[in-house]
Structure formats: C-alpha cells, structure tokens
Amino acid sequence: MEQKLEYVRSVSSWDSGGGIVVDVVELADGRVLGITDESVVLYPNMDALQDGEADNGAGMIALI
Numbered sequence: 515m516e517q518k519l520e521y522v523r524s525v526s527s528w529d530s531g532g533g534i535v536v537d538v539v540e541l542a543d544g545r546v547l548g549i550t551d552e553s554v555v556l557y558p559n560m561d562a563l564q565d566g567e568a569d570n571g572a573g574m575i576a577l578i
Contacts, residue, residue, distance in 0.1 A: 528563075538563065545569070552578050 523540045530536055538560070539547040546557040556572035557563040568574065 530564075536563070550577075552576065 519542075521542050523542050523544075524538075525540075526538050528536045528538050534550065537549040539549065540560065541547070544559050546560050546563050548555045548557060548563050554575040554577065555563075556569045557567065558569050562568070
C-alpha cells in the first residue's frame with residue numbers, strides 16, 4: 515500500500531561509486547536529502563546531488 519505524503523515525493527537509493535550508497539529523499543519542492551551512514555545533506559535538486567553540489571546555506575548534519 516502506497517501512501518501519498520505531503521512533503522516527500524519519492525525515496526530511493528543511489529550508488530555514487532567508490533562503495534558509497536546514498537539514500538535519497540526527494541521533497542515535494544524538488545530539493546533532495548542525501549543520507550549516508552555519516553551524514554544528511556540538503557541539495558537543491560537531484561542533479562546537484564549527483565554533482566556533489568550541496569546547498570551551502572543549509573549545511574550538513576554529521577551522524578558520527
């Protein structure tokens with residue numbers, strides 16, 4: 515059963531290479547959260563995540 519969420523468009527995983535897998539939460543407004551075992555980073559969009567261009571204003575949450 516799939517539930518429509520208010521703020522989340524989709525959730526997936528992305529293998530960025532080099533043994534790093536990123537869980538990806540795409541928000542309804544197009545921004546993306548990239549989650550690894552070490553951090554949560556906000557990106558302006560999926561292209562920015564794939565290019566490694568984080569939203570500098572939002573920063574990063576270290577999980578370690």
